[in-house]
Amino acid sequence: MSKKVIVVGGGIAGLTAGIYAQRCGFETTVLESHAIAGGNCTSWKRGGYLFEGGMHWLTGSAENTMLHKVWRAVGALSPGVAVRTDEPYLTYACGDVPIRLYRDIDATERHFLELSPGDAAEIKKLCGNVRKVRNLTMPVADLRGVRVTKKARVPFSLLTSALSAFRMMKTLSKIPRERYLNRFKHEGLRDLLRACTTEQSGITPFCFTMGILAQGDGGFPEGGSLPFVGRIAKKLQAMGGKLLCDTRVDRVAVKDGKAAGVLVRGKRLPADAVIIATDTMLAGDLFDPPLHAPWLARMRKVTKPTMATFVSLGVDADLTGYAHGLIFKLSAPVAIGAQAHEYLTVNNYAADPDFSPEGKSAITVILDGDTYDFWKQAKLDGAYAREKQALAGRVIEALAAHIPEMRGKVEVSDVATPLTYERYCGTWKGSWMTEMAPNMNMKRYPCTVEGISGVYFAGQRIMPPGGLPVALMTGRTAVQHLCRDTDTVFISEE
16 A cells, blocks of 8 residues: 655645655645645736746756756656747846847847946956856755665766856855946946845846856746646646645644644644645744754744735737846836835736737736835735735836836736735745845755654755745655655656
């Protein structure tokens, strides 16, 4: 008789764990509290438009990456799934001369040098740093001691790339963002880099992002999050696994120091093992008494949330003449409480027919920053809906100054705050990643806790800064822990 495994949480980590556990011979059930699976990898429909709220580009979308075979193993990608790699990747509207970031780092370098020959030395250093991390990719490795059908091998070249990246990160992390930006004479270049970075994290994450794009990765699977998650869920169910939505787990049942199942609405669902793939920052509350482990305490102490407010607009105008990724500098900041935004970062989905009716356009403005307390207070004051409506109005007015075709043409507006993600996705403070501060430890947290067997953890908090690839790989790793503990052969990717 196969052993029963319950996975708590139907996001990317939970679905991945469910698929790998099922293919390794376990009888698997994934429990998701929301009406749909996906967690933070989500999008929603409003008034005939589809608004993307999770995946904006995907690490592992390129076939030459190690992660790609894992995405294919879980059903997310296949030869029939088109992946967009638009060029330019991002356009900053800087007066009459737009400044562009290309996926091709050589093209970016040439473009920057044409714009500002006086910044040649700094431009070459910046692009050189991107090239140092261009060959860096997330490895697919096996847990020590687990039996596998095909051993995953990490190429030596990846180790040398990681060493080069570490040296670069160590150097750049010591430089405050504004001091770095002031090395450039060209105001437009300074503005572009400022809009693409944060004061807290500095320039390093930007170099890593551009490195991912430079290797041909970081594409956008057409249709975005909903069909992406749908393909994974379909794979799980086709293999015989179960996915139960609208099913909130109240407690993990533990008996004699071993996982015994979960409690849902007072009813115990028995299991031989439990994989917890909800936000690990909150996972301790699933136990009675609440779980205390040194690594959980460390996570709670050092983790700073990365969050955003999304303003999505359905526009009765064809905006395919504009780039997919846009940045505008505003004449007057758009504020959320005390937080002011001098730039608007826009994702324009006009060219993707899944997002809007023909001749119309769906766009999303991403306002990064920790505004959780502001929105929480607005909710308590009864001003939440009013504040959301007012913010949408300010964003529409600011955008119309740069995209005149949309003036008076906005049919649908929708604002998703950190409270939205907290409510629907169950994430801590509605955050979707962990802030990567300079000198932050990037080591993995454990997938297990001492004193309780048969309990495993997966999810993007397990390895900062998180994101979809970490969710994917920690779901896989959790099942390898399960296989090792039960002396089960792990069925590797083909």
